[in-house]
Amino acid sequence: MEKTSIHGMWSSRTAFILAATGSAVGLGNIWRFPYLASDNGGGAFVLVYLMCIALVGLPILIAEILIGRHGRRSPITTLAALTRETGAAKGWISIGWIGIVAGILILSFYSVVGGWTLHYSWLYLMQAFGGAHITDPAATFSDLLANPWELAGWHAVFMGLTVGVVGLGVEKGLERAVRFLMPALLLTLLALVAYGATTGHLGKAASFLFEPDFSKVNAGMMMSAMGQAFFSLSLGMCTMMTYGAYLPKDISIPKTGAIVALADTAIALLAGLAIFPIVIGFGIDPHGGGPGLIFTSLPLAFDVMTGGVIYGLMFFGLLFVAAWTSSISLLEPATAFLVERRGIARKRGSLMVAGLCWLIGLATVFSFNIWSHVRMLDRDLMGLIELVANDIMLPLGGLLIALFAGWALKETVLREQLAGISPAVFTTWRWVVRIVAPLLVLMVLLNVVL
């Protein structure tokens, strides 16, 4: 197969790690992980989540990057070429389709929540210039949710900013910006954890997050944890495959994969340790926080901390940037497909996909107000889209990716792509993607269906 991709290549290992971490670290870590932990009883959820990352996530991350680097094209073209090369059934190409549809569904609600981060950045910016304080965060948040116009407006701004980057191609500017904005996000989180330590509630937060209560383990919670592992690592929808296609040959996939997985997990855990001391300290019940958790809890602390406005602005501003670098990677697969297959210009293609995502996103917007009464499978519309895309389609896509790498690809290809790792690690990885990971995903998916 080709040595390089026609779309260009990452300039270095660091460039790839930054891009892949930029995709992985986002709302999933800071918005979604803490509230899922809150809704699912804390420690038990975290434990199942960590097991999913180690046993399923990392091995599949390696498989995705490897398939991408071997194919060197956008996912559907890569899979088509690899099925020809190996004589495998054409059906494997459906992995690419699952990815495109999942990406569109995820971006539809991701952008709505991305809009919340913009709204809150705006509120803190105004406050820094003497505007009103957020004194009752629960009311501020429910006022925002009650207003479909405002939600749809911020959703449009967020989507516009995403198209701006994807339409122009990911420029050096963004790569450079991310180089210092991601560390800045990490520092802000660390500062919040340190603040939590001064309040004396860090210990309680840690025991909430790390002391598992096994009575909380059930099929639904395992599916949430598995779906979250895929969502947070950007797996199962060919994002990492696409990024792998631009990875130079001499860079170790297992090592870079492990760095990305570790960074992603560390940020999620730090987010938990930043948020729960505040939640507990202000007497909020840490259970059942729901999607509003960070928006209703953190502003309480920002209101009393010294320099709280600046922290608020930094936190929500950087969270927006983290969401932005992820949403780009959500829009990319469908856009690349339109460009490759339909000969549509990149700008127009990204605009068309983003327009569709914006429209589907209105279902999420309305699920908080005019359609809040609509419920299916005990969930509102946003919850339903999350269930289908994150908890079902991503694990299913990941399952197929693991099987494809484990069974369809030739051993020589695998050895060539994973050159440099020890034979024991190679064999372990291979049997994990052949059997262990697919079985675990299947068990979790079936458990919920049956």
Ligand code: PHE
């Ligand atoms: N990993 C991103 C986050 O945690 C979301 C994402 C999912 C991005 C799938 C790309 C693909 O916010």
